[in-house]
Amino acid sequence: MDVMVKNTGRPGYLQIADDLRAQIRGGSLAPGTPLPSTAQLAEQYDASLSVVKMAVGILRNEGLVIGQQGKGVFVNDPGEASPADDVAGEVAELRSAVQELSVRxxxxxxxxxxxxxPRSGRSSR
Structure with missing residues (x-):
């Protein structure tokens, strides 16, 4: 299912977050279900890794998904939504995104x- 980020003026990371949020709320991504990897999501949405990480970060802040170190990111049980559960993972993702943006x-x-x-032959007053 290739879902491309559209050139609507709305940032790509928000479009991806909206789509994943709709899948979570619609039940196609049930509590406990792992999200695809960042690389898989980047390919699916035809977006960069940093854009995907920002989208997942939004969902983390909303308590819709939770990261488990070394295991991945999972759809959170609505009764257990706590944005503070995975601060270390979020900080690591932010560092990674900042590093990638610095390189770019x-x-x-x-x-x-x-x-x-300046090209040779021109005067540079």
Whole structure:
């Protein structure tokens, strides 16, 4: 089931969170069910890993899913929703997302630096 993030002006991570939330609330992702891996979700939604991690982070904050170190992310039982249950996992995900964004930003800055160098033969007042 390939569900592409649409160019609607709404950020992709919110679209992914909306879709997963609808699956959880609709029962197709029942309590205790593992979410697909970040890589699988990225492929399914044709999105980057950092976008998927941000979407899952939203669902964690809402208490809809809970991470279990080394096992994955699972749909939470609504009676047990507690956003503070997996702070360490969320911090690790945020660090990973920040690291990925830092690498991407470095590439963009490098491309800008090489594309905006003054060309020879021009005066640089």
């Amino acid at each position: 930003l470095s590439r963009v800055e490098e491309q800008l630096a090489t594309s905006t160098k």
